[in-house]
Amino acid sequence: MAERIVVCGSIHAHRVVVPAARVDVIGEQHDAEREGVYITDVASVLRVSPPPGPRRALRVVAGDAARWLVMGDSISVRTLPAEAFGGFPEWLTGVSASLPFSGLVALDGVFAIELDLTRLVSSEVP
Amino acid sequence: MKRGEASVLSSEETRAILRFRVMRVELALFADQVEEVTEPAEITPIPCAPPHVPGVVPVRGEALPLFDLALFLGLSGDGADGMPRMLIVRSAAYRVGVLCDHVLGVTAVAAAAIQEARVCGPPSLRRYALGEVELRGGVTPVLDLEALLAAGRAQ
Numbered sequence: 001m002a003e004r005i006v007v008c009g010s011i012h013a014h015r016v017v018v019p020a021a022r023v024d025v026i027g028e029q030h031d032a033e034r035e036g037v038y039i040t041d042v043a044s045v046l047r048v049s050p051p052p053g054p055r056r057a058l059r060v061v062a063g064d065a066a067r068w069l070v071m072g073d074s075i076s077v078r079t080l081p082a083e084a085f086g087g088f089p090e091w092l093t094g095v096s097a098s099l100p101f102s103g104l105v106a107l108d109g110v111f112a113i114e115l116d117l118t119r120l121v122s123s124e125v126p
Numbered sequence: 127m128k129r130g131e132a133s134v135l136s137s138e139e140t141r142a143i144l145r146f147r148v149m150r151v152e153l154a155l156f157a158d159q160v161e162e163v164t165e166p167a168e169i170t171p172i173p174c175a176p177p178h179v180p181g182v183v184p185v186r187g188e189a190l191p192l193f194d195l196a197l198f199l200g201l202s203g204d205g206a207d208g209m210p211r212m213l214i215v216r217s218a219a220y221r222v223g224v225l226c227d228h229v230l231g232v233t234a235v236a237a238a239a240i241q242e243a244r245v246c247g248p249p250s251l252r253r254y255a256l257g258e259v260e261l262r263g264g265v266t267p268v269l270d271l272e273a274l275l276a277a278g279r280a281q
Contacts, residue, residue: 045173047174083187089188090219090220092172092175092182092191092279092280093280094281095173095174099173099174104189106189109167
């Protein structure tokens with residue numbers, strides 16, 4: 001059975017995943033701030049308020065570019081069957097077209113949003 | 127027997143409608159547009175979706191978007207009743223879960239008994255009614271699913 005490994009972060013009720021192969025560091029928000037490369041707060045991508053307290057972060061790479069993504073209070077690495085990955089329902093493609101989302105992933109009875117790292121990392125928004 | 131009920135109109139063409147309630151307002155869809163009636167599963171919210179799209183639910187491994195008709199049509203007056211249910215509906219382009227409070231059942235009505243929507247309200251509801259049918263002394267709007275899903279689609 002084909003499987004994919006993802007790094008999963010949560011912010012409030014939302015979960016997001018990115019392919020583990022694109023993640024080179026899992027750390028804390030202060031690691032991201034200390035390094036000084038572009039930082040994207042995933043809370044702002046999801047248009048929710050930043051959660052309080054210490055936050056986890058991960059550094060993703062796309063080509064020569066790197067960017068830290070600040071998540072919520074937890075990050076986990078999961079191995080999921082390939083069938084868990086799907087696109088956005090046709091009725092919601094207006095949402096995925098305007099935001100860097102590439103699909104939905106079935107995870108523990110709910111869905112996580114798969115981030116489109118190519119769009120996220122290439123965007124000018126720090 | 128009331129006008130529109132199948133037993134008095136057996137010689138005419140009939141359509142099966144599925145009747146349900148949203149915020150105590152009785153509505154109907156053509157039954158052949160409804161694939162399944164089920165309980166809504168745990169909802170995953172989708173960022174930036176409009177308020178009438180509370181999220182997606184898993185249905186046999188697929189993500190099905192939910193449509194809150196009460197919010198979309200502005201039916202908020204008298205509160206929900208009954209057991210929450212989800213109608214899995216399919217139009218030509220979309221497959222969506224429609225939230226409702228109570229499923230009343232399937233009724234066969236004469237096609238000719240589905241008349242132009244005049245009585246049903248509020249105006250937002252009349253805009254998405256294909257017609258209305260008189261049943262048991264009341265008037266039930268039959269919804270235009272294609273128009274509803276096209277208008278409710280997340281842009």
